[in-house]
Amino acid sequence: MPSSPLIHLDAGQVRAARRLARQAGEPVVRLATTQTTVSVERATLRLAGLRGADHEGQPWVNHLVDAVRAQVGLQDGVTTPVFDALRRRAAPDLITLAQASASDSVTFTMPEGKAAQAAQRAARAAVAVGIRTIDRQRATRERLIRRHGDPAQTPWIYLIVATGDIDEDIPQAQAAARAGADVIAVIRSTGQSLLDYVPEGATHEGFAGTYATQENFRLMRAALDETSREVGRYIRLTNYASGLCMPEIAALAGLERLDMMLNDSMYGILFRDINPIRTFVDQRFSRQIHARAGIIINTGEDNYLTTADAVEAAHTVTVSQLLNEYFAKEAGLADWQLGLGHAFEINPAIPDSFRLELAHALLARTLFPDAPLKWMPPTKHMTGDVFRGYLLDGFFNLAGTLTGQGILLVGMMTEAVVTPFLSDRDLALQNVRYVLDAAGGLREDFHPPRNGVIQTRARAVLAEAVELLERITTDQGRAGAERGRADAAYPPLLAAIADGTFGLMKRPPDRGKGLDGVVLKADGYDNPATTLLETGATR
Amino acid sequence: MTNRKHLREQPRAAAAQIVRPYGDTTGDGMIQVSFTLPLPCDKLAEGAALQLARKMGMDPALVVHAKAIGPDFTFFVVYGSSNHLVDLDAVHVQEREFALLSPKEVNLQIKRGLRRRLVVVGACIGTDAHTVGIDAILNIKGFAGEKGLEYYAEMGVVNLGAQVLVPDLVAKARAAKADAVLVSQVVTQKDVHIHNVSQMTAAFREAYPAGKVPLLVVGGPRFEEGSEQRLGVDRIFGRGTTPSEVASYLVHALVPDSHTTTRRKAS
Numbered sequence: 001m002p003s004s005p006l007i008h009l010d011a012g013q014v015r016a017a018r019r020l021a022r023q024a025g026e027p028v029v030r031l032a033t034t035q036t037t038v039s040v041e042r043a044t045l046r047l048a049g050l051r052g053a054d055h056e057g058q059p060w061v062n063h064l065v066d067a068v069r070a071q072v073g074l075q076d077g078v079t080t081p082v083f084d085a086l087r088r089r090a091a092p093d094l095i096t097l098a099q100a101s102a103s104d105s106v107t108f109t110m111p112e113g114k115a116a117q118a119a120q121r122a123a124r125a126a127v128a129v130g131i132r133t134i135d136r137q138r139a140t141r142e143r144l145i146r147r148h149g150d151p152a153q154t155p156w157i158y159l160i161v162a163t164g165d166i167d168e169d170i171p172q173a174q175a176a177a178r179a180g181a182d183v184i185a186v187i188r189s190t191g192q193s194l195l196d197y198v199p200e201g202a203t204h205e206g207f208a209g210t211y212a213t214q215e216n217f218r219l220m221r222a223a224l225d226e227t228s229r230e231v232g233r234y235i236r237l238t239n240y241a242s243g244l245c246m247p248e249i250a251a252l253a254g255l256e257r258l259d260m261m262l263n264d265s266m267y268g269i270l271f272r273d274i275n276p277i278r279t280f281v282d283q284r285f286s287r288q289i290h291a292r293a294g295i296i297i298n299t300g301e302d303n304y305l306t307t308a309d310a311v312e313a314a315h316t317v318t319v320s321q322l323l324n325e326y327f328a329k330e331a332g333l334a335d336w337q338l339g340l341g342h343a344f345e346i347n348p349a350i351p352d353s354f355r356l357e358l359a360h361a362l363l364a365r366t367l368f369p370d371a372p373l374k375w376m377p378p379t380k381h382m383t384g385d386v387f388r389g390y391l392l393d394g395f396f397n398l399a400g401t402l403t404g405q406g407i408l409l410v411g412m413m414t415e416a417v418v419t420p421f422l423s424d425r426d427l428a429l430q431n432v433r434y435v436l437d438a439a440g441g442l443r444e445d446f447h448p449p450r451n452g453v454i455q456t457r458a459r460a461v462l463a464e465a466v467e468l469l470e471r472i473t474t475d476q477g478r479a480g481a482e483r484g485r486a487d488a489a490y491p492p493l494l495a496a497i498a499d500g501t502f503g504l505m506k507r508p509p510d511r512g513k514g515l516d517g518v519v520l521k522a523d524g525y526d527n528p529a530t531t532l533l534e535t536g537a538t539r
Numbered sequence: 540m541t542n543r544k545h546l547r548e549q550p551r552a553a554a555a556q557i558v559r560p561y562g563d564t565t566g567d568g569m570i571q572v573s574f575t576l577p578l579p580c581d582k583l584a585e586g587a588a589l590q591l592a593r594k595m596g597m598d599p600a601l602v603v604h605a606k607a608i609g610p611d612f613t614f615f616v617v618y619g620s621s622n623h624l625v626d627l628d629a630v631h632v633q634e635r636e637f638a639l640l641s642p643k644e645v646n647l648q649i650k651r652g653l654r655r656r657l658v659v660v661g662a663c664i665g666t667d668a669h670t671v672g673i674d675a676i677l678n679i680k681g682f683a684g685e686k687g688l689e690y691y692a693e694m695g696v697v698n699l700g701a702q703v704l705v706p707d708l709v710a711k712a713r714a715a716k717a718d719a720v721l722v723s724q725v726v727t728q729k730d731v732h733i734h735n736v737s738q739m740t741a742a743f744r745e746a747y748p749a750g751k752v753p754l755l756v757v758g759g760p761r762f763e764e765g766s767e768q769r770l771g772v773d774r775i776f777g778r779g780t781t782p783s784e785v786a787s788y789l790v791h792a793l794v795p796d797s798h799t800t801t802r803r804k805a806s
Contacts, residue, residue, distance in 0.1 A: 175609055190674075191701065207725070271680050306680065380684035423575045423614045426606075505679055505689070 005366045006403075006448060007359075007455045013462055014367065020469035021322035027491030029330055032280040036525065038196070038517035040285045041065050041078035043247035044529045046255075047130030048079070048123065050094040051214065053200040060098035061248070062197050067101035071108045075522035079123035084111040087119055094126075116524070124528035128539045131292070131532045134254035138294040141234075141257055144225070148234045151182040153436055155375060155400050155408035158238070159425065162187035164206035166216045170223045177227045177235045180429045183260060183407065185238035186220060188212050193243025193272050194513060198252065212239050212249055217256035236260055238298070241286045242268055244278070244514045250286035254293035260339065260407075261290060264300035265327045266320065269497060270505045271303055275512035276494055280327075287331030288533040297333065298407070299324040302343035302376035304502070310345040310380075314360050315464035316502060317342050319472075321364060322465070323493075325371075332533070335370035339407055343376035344396040352453060354395055359457035361403035362448070367462070375400045377411025389413040390431065397435035402446055408432065472496040558625045568620040570597065575614045580607035588615040596623045633764065635784075637791035642691055645786045649693035652794035656695040659688055659789065660712045660753075661721040662703035665735040672723035672758050673698065676782050685781045694786070705739050709746045712753055718793050719754040721785070724762075732759055733770065740771035754792050756785070 042061040053059040068078050082097065090106050091097035100106045111119050151157070159181035161172045173184045189206030192199075202219060203211040210216060217239065224235045236259035241250040246263070253261050265283055268274040290297055301317040301324075308316065321340045328338055342364050346353045364373050377396050382389045393411035400408045410428045412420045420428075448454040473492055490498075490509045498508040531537070562569025572595070578584040585602050592600035597619030604616035640648070649657045661673045675682035677698045679689045689696045697715050699708065712720050722739060724732035736757050743752050758776040767775055774788060 178609065194700070271678065303680065306684065382684070421575065422608055422612060423573065426608045426614060 005369065006443075006446065007362050007366050007458050008450060009363075009366055009459060009462055013459075013466055017318075017322055017367070017462065017466050017469065018326075020466065020473055021319075021326045023473045024469060024491075024493045024496075025323055025326040025330065028280050028493050029284065029327070031277065031491055031494075032284050034521055035277060035281045036074060036077065036519050036521055036527065037247070037278055037281050037514070038065050038069070038074070038519075039245050039282055039514075040247045040527070041074055042245075043251040043285065043289075044077075044079055044127060044527055045082070045094070046248055046251045047529050048094060048126040049129060050098060052095060054099075054102060057200055058102075059197050059200060060095055060102075063102040064094075064098040067104070067106065068108050069519075072110045074519040076110055076524045077521075077526045079127070079528060080116060080119050080524075080526050081108040081110055083123040083126070084109065084115060084119035087115070087122060120526050120528070123526070124531070125539070127528040128532055128537075130251070130255065131529070132538055134289070134293045135538060137254065137257040138292075141259065141294060144228065145234045148228045148232055151233055153440060154372075155405045156182040156236070156372075157429070157432055158183040158185060158374075158407050158409045159429075160185045160187055160409070162206075162209045162419070164189065164208070164210055165204040166202050166210055166219055167204065169210055170220060173220060174223060174227045176425065177224065177231055179426060180433060181235070181410070182233065183236040183238055184220075184224060185260075185262075185409075186210055186212075186216070188240050193240075193268065193274075196244045196514065196517065198245050198248050212252075214252045214256060217252055217258060221257050236296075238262070241290070241297075242300075243272065244274060244282075244517070246279075246282040247285040247289070250289040250293075250295075253295060254289050257293075258295060260296045260298055261286075262300065263287065263290065263297040264303075264320075264341070265324045266497065266502060267300040267303060269507050269512065270502055273505075273507065273512050275515035275518065276497055276507055276509045278512070278514040278518050281518065283327065284331050285530070287328055287333055288530070291332035291334070291337065292533055294337070296337045296339050296372060296407075297328060298339040298374045299341045301341040302345070305343050305345040306380055310343070310347070310360075311350070311356060314461045315468055317360070318363065318367070318461060318465035319468050320502070321368065322469070325368065335368070336372065338368065338371040339374040340364065340368055340371050341374045341376060344378050344392075344399060344411075345376075345380050348378075348381055348392060354399070355453050356457055357395075357399050358403060358448070359454040360461060361399055361405065362454065363458040363461055365403050365405070366458070372406025374407045374409065375405035376409050377415070379415050382413075382415040382417075384417050386413040386417065389415060390427065393428065394431055394435060397432050398439055401436055401440050402443055404443060468501070472501065556627045558627065559623075560621055562620075568622065569618065570621050571616065571618050572597075573614070573616045575608065575612050577611060578613055579610060580605055580613040584613045585615075588613075588617060592617045592619055596621050598622055637788050639783060640787040640790060642686065642783065642786070645783075645790050646691055646693040648790050648794050649691075652790075652796050653693075656693055657719070657789060657793060658695040658697070658715055658717050659719050659721060660697045660699065660708070660715050660717040661723070662699040662708050662711075663701045663723050663725075664703050664705055664708060664739055665724070665731060672725055672760075673700075673721060676721065676723070676758065676780070676785050681782050685783050687782045688786055690782075691786060694789075705735075705742045708739065709742050712743075713746065717753045719756060719789050722755075722757045724757065724759040732761060736770050736772065744771070754789070756788070758785075 042065050045061045050061050065078050068081050072081050085108055091100050157180055159176045161169050163169050169186055187209035189209045189211045199211045199213050202215045221237055224237055228235045238260040239258055241261040241263045268279045269276045301320045304313055304316050344357055346356050378392050390413040396411050410432055412424050412428050414420050414424045494509045500506040559566055559568040560570045576584055576587055585605055588602050589600055600617055600619035602615055602617050606614045608614050661677045663673055676687055677689055677696050678687045681687040688694050755772040756774045757772050760778040762775045
């Protein structure tokens, strides 16, 4: 990682940016801690060991949470009434209880006094088993990295597989690793983010991607462990903790030793129309798990640039990175776990486009010196002219190595044309290897002058980002209050999201998918997973 | 597209009706292809590549590059002269019947011509859960670097998502006063897409007075080009359709006095 920054930013402005991001984020965190969601409760049951689904594929965690919610509500957390029922011998174990609850043959009650304390102790003991599994998986990863080693170079080379069938994905992923990939991402089936349950078992019928399931995670991790031994470096596995089941997927990722998870603070809200409060509650829980599991998160700032102009909207990327950083650190993630996203999406037809790309990439690098930034390839200006696309990807790779990016998603010249051919992937890896071998050390000789185009542009984008954060934290709150609007009661950041500040989408906090799964916590709310995650305890 | 136009603008001398690919000399027929064969990289694979090239009409063919991709595959680049002739008289193309507009132009024309927002209701109907098509067209994230219709300020977009029942779609379209209804169908087992669309068009004709039915547009990878009449829809869009094509078509079909002149045809 960088020894001395290549560009100089005003230290006061950098401090202001972080202060404003905290100011925007804090009220949202306060709001998020007063609520729980069906998915947080289901994730907690998964940590307590409840797995499996009925013959129609409806997971038992869904049955159990729905039954408790219908009978006594979730305001006190799902675990207290569930473990109270087990103590009352309503069923011998969680899975039998869930099965019985599905046929409506269990009566849940909210225990009080000693009975409540006993239920909560039992719940904590059960959930702690899952947390310790996550701890063990983290230790295993660290051991395997010591044994096999990290990639020899940075950026790490990140490749996507997406066949829809886990049995096809596995040989493709192994082949990609042998061909030089350091990180394998398995894209999820289209539409999984909007499913309010996690599918079960090994799956073979995904559409434009493969379902994220616990069994698919386990199979792919085992296959890549084999390949890590073979190629002599630890191959990391990536999936998506996003959508309506973000906390559950995070828990499964921790249990099955995934290494990176896509997890953005606002992506689901803006691009999937998921309710903002649901998203922030789910996200905090999932990030607490990622922190514990030693998982590197990848944020989704590249998406802003696919809908907005990459020059005009450059500062919204910076603002989102700052917010992602705040929310991530609040949830306990360390700098090395923040794969903050950004992308090479400036229109190549505009003059100096490459210099501007370098400026934006260096701004991110300088602002987050210890984060393994995730560098995303061009998609918007890939036209179907695959030859020109190959050149553009070469420049993308050059910008990646020249500006010290941490994770490089390999661009395909057939982007937006076809699902990459075997040969496209091979050519893409040759492109990356050529650039890294030829220019990997160029960074040493690269010193953009203080008042040149690159440094000036980087400072201008930071100034715009600070301005936007100021508008969000001050104007937005005031304007909302003056207009006496319903969302004046919400934190300013939520009001800004409702107003269409990001990605041009208006997403009010009282609308969107998954809102009916949000529940206000009562004073007696208990969630042993949150307690264990926040205190670091193992029992 | 531009190339084709360019060709047509050339003087149509009798000799120009036949064309061959152009490498560096008129009539040389030179083309370049690349492909992968599932064979280890050796002499046999090179011979196989040459045979394939000849069968594709390349003669002489020259394998200029052969490279192993792992132990079981070989990637080839082949140059050669194609012995096929292109007869321009036998070339038939379906021209797009509307002009392609930028989002700005779309918004402007709706504002001027309609003087209100153009309302679009979209859904995947039947048991089809694949919203990828409808989302690509409607969601702001869009497709192929183009933003979806949600991004257009002058369009009101209601995306009902997946597995919408036909009666619900009709009811929602009526409630929203839809100008156009977009339906995407990806699943095509046992022609379920045809069945679903026919059912939908029938329901709309039943629910609306004649001539008031919203514009019915379907999209999916397996609809037959030109089968609009048979399905009772106004327009079919196939694989690779981008949001701006759909937006431009909607303006063409629905906005009076849009600069694309032709008005909506009754179907």
